[in-house]
Amino acid sequence: MTDPIRVLVCDDQLLIRTGLSTIIDAQPDLEVVGECADGRAAVDLARALRPHVVVMDVRMPVLDGIEATRLLAGAGVEHPVKVLVVTTFNLDEYVYEALRAGASGFVLKDAPPDRLLLGIRTVATGAALLDPDVTRRLVGRYAARIRPVRGTAHDTPLTPRELEVLRLIADGLSNSEIAAVLTISPETVKTFVSRILGKLDLRDRVQAVVFAYRHGLVT
Incomplete structure (x- = not known):
């Protein structure tokens, strides 16, 4: 047990x-x-x-x-x-x-x-x-605070598809929702999320959301 x-x-x-x-x-x-x-x-x-x-x-x-x-x-x-x-x-x-x-x-x-x-x-x-609805509202309210003074999408080591997934994470979508939007399997989304966290040296989706807003990857 x-x-x-x-x-x-x-x-x-x-x-x-x-x-x-x-x-x-x-x-x-x-x-x-x-x-x-x-x-x-x-x-x-x-x-x-x-x-x-x-x-x-x-x-x-x-x-x-x-x-x-x-x-x-x-x-x-x-x-x-x-x-x-x-x-x-x-x-x-x-x-x-x-x-x-x-x-x-x-x-x-x-x-x-x-x-x-x-x-x-x-x-x-x-x-x-992260509750999706609360995340969207929370990040939206404080976007001005966490928007970057440095960095753009061109500064990240992510592929275009990984950037797309990161933007959807920052928008509060779950893996299954991201899979539906991109017409891929949830397992593939998990793989993308793992790659994103690894490449950016992030601990979890919370840090991914903050990273996306700090680097101006979402509006």
């Missing part, structure tokens, strides 16, 4: 924290190994308990979720931890900042429990979780 996914829950509101933990712990493949109410405690507990996923609120005392995420999953972290941001603000600037800090995705606090559980399982596998 496979060991359960170890989860650390961090939220400064006791009622929400308890609710999240109850939902997660009720799953046979998930286990809450700790809870905390601020980002500093999240960093300390994550380093001590080694969870597979940290469910992280954004606005917290002592150290906010963005800085905590950067310390746990940011560039240069020796043993990065997967972070799933849970927030009440689907278009909050802090969500975008958390993704830049290294979070693997986000879900909304008012989403159905199944969405939260899917998010934890998805992030634990090393994949990114």
Whole structure:
């Protein structure tokens, strides 16, 4: 039997924290190994308990979720931890900042429990979780901030087809949706995505979206 996914829950509101933990712990493949109410405690507990996923609120005392995420999953972290941001603000600037800090995705606090559980399982596998509709709106709102001061499509090592796939990723499409648009198989799309991430030295689809906007590949 496979060991359960170890989860650390961090939220400064006791009622929400308890609710999240109850939902997660009720799953046979998930286990809450700790809870905390601020980002500093999240960093300390994550380093001590080694969870597979940290469910992280954004606005917290002592150290906010963005800085905590950067310390746990940011560039240069020796043993990065997967972070799933849970927030009440689907278009909050802090969500975008958390993704830049290294979070693997986000879900909304008012989403159905199944969405939260899917998010934890998805992030634990090393994949990114980005809701297409929310991604389009989020990136659209902050496009001015992440649009580049350098780089164009001509500066990337991608083929024209890979650039096409990257633009569709940045538009929030899933692999199956990209496959339908390009009339290719989902397996072929997976191959393209892997090549894109490898060539650009990106961790996941979250970083691919940010890269595309920073380099002016989408409008």
